[in-house]
Amino acid sequence: MAKNRQSRDKEATQKKILQAFGRLVARDGLHRVGINAVAREAGVDKVLVYRYFGGVPQLLSALASQHPLWPSFEEVIGTNALGAADLSAEEIAFRFLTGLVRELRRRPLSLAVLRAELVEKNPLTIELSRAREKWAEDMLEYLESAGVPADSIAPVAAILSAGLLHLLLNPSLSDAFGGVDLKSDDGWKKMEEVVRRIVRALIRDIS
Amino acid sequence: MAKNRQSRDKEATQKKILQAFGRLVARDGLHRVGINAVAREAGVDKVLVYRYFGGVPQLLSALASQHPLWPSFEEVIGTNALGAADLSAEEIAFRFLTGLVRELRRRPLSLAVLRAELVEKNPLTIELSRAREKWAEDMLEYLESAGVPADSIAPVAAILSAGLLHLLLNPSLSDAFGGVDLKSDDGWKKMEEVVRRIVRALIRDIS
């Protein structure tokens, strides 16, 4: 016969399940992915999903343990906190905002988590929010230790990063405003220039 | 007997249904409100919901025809386009951003729609997105006709309004950054000052 239905390979099956879960979450969003859908997508009986993982939350944390949801300071800024100390405040702010976008853009799972947090309030999303907030605090601490006066710019950073995040989550929004296509790399390049302008103006204003 | 179960009052029933729908959407989000939930909340058989409205989309449009989802330019700015022509660019930009927040904050249904757009792609949300985008275009036109140089500030306005919107949809986000409680009026008062600072710096930079 062409192929055994039962491959009897635990590790391979687990991998199939995890990959299917990741695909589905990236495509449909966290809030509409359930055990049934995962099992279907993986071509596997749902009992196996329960056996090997336990449930959707465990699937997510298994995936997150392979590829962390949130980028590190180094990934975002392009250098560690020590190296960042040599940069100007403007440069750090610019790199922070654009780096954030760059890193999140290659993490569809993280974007799905952000969307889910906006829309669903359950033990899983609450836990996820907590983790993300802790990460944001850490980022801010790093910024401070790199010499950025956090007190004065924290709320500004909140608005700007929230804005970029929102455009990231909802590309259609920007069409109406800027006519910039944020689904394309070129669109984001242009958006980076805008960020540069904003940051420059704000920093000049403070000092 | 205490009361007839059947009140036999079509208009009253329709009103009950609409109100129940509005309550549920504001509380649970558009994407998790179905016919069954509406009927339960209204204390009415679901057949009546189908009879009087037809489905969830029609419920939403019935509600929106009573209270428009998106505020007018006058509501946002506090004066019509003619009056706005007398204001400085800084003042218009400030009023636009803070007015947007003020008006949307009192429209829980609109916030629910924005959330749904982020998370669900179906005929209903697509139609809703289209309507909202058209509204945004109109707003931008009004701004232009009030003397604001739209070309140069459109992308900036996109980022800033998207940011405020995101904070509106996700109050927990701001905690980590600014320590500002955006569920309270005071928090938003503080946020307005931040907006003032940003707008002033940016306008100063342009001119």
Place this chain on the structure above:
DNA sequence: GCCATAAGTCACTGGTCGGTGATTTATGTC
């Protein structure tokens, strides 16, 4: 008081979901 109308109710279909107990079967070991 009669009765047509329409407001409201009941009961059902077919489907999906999360979750679980019992069973089959491929595989490596001896």
Place this chain on the structure above:
DNA sequence: GACATAAATCACCGACCAGTGACTTATGGC
């Protein structure tokens, strides 16, 4: 080749969902 083990499957449960056809009954007009 027999057999214990565990990988995988099957079959089911109760709950919820959207949607529909058939029914009951309150009400206003006569």
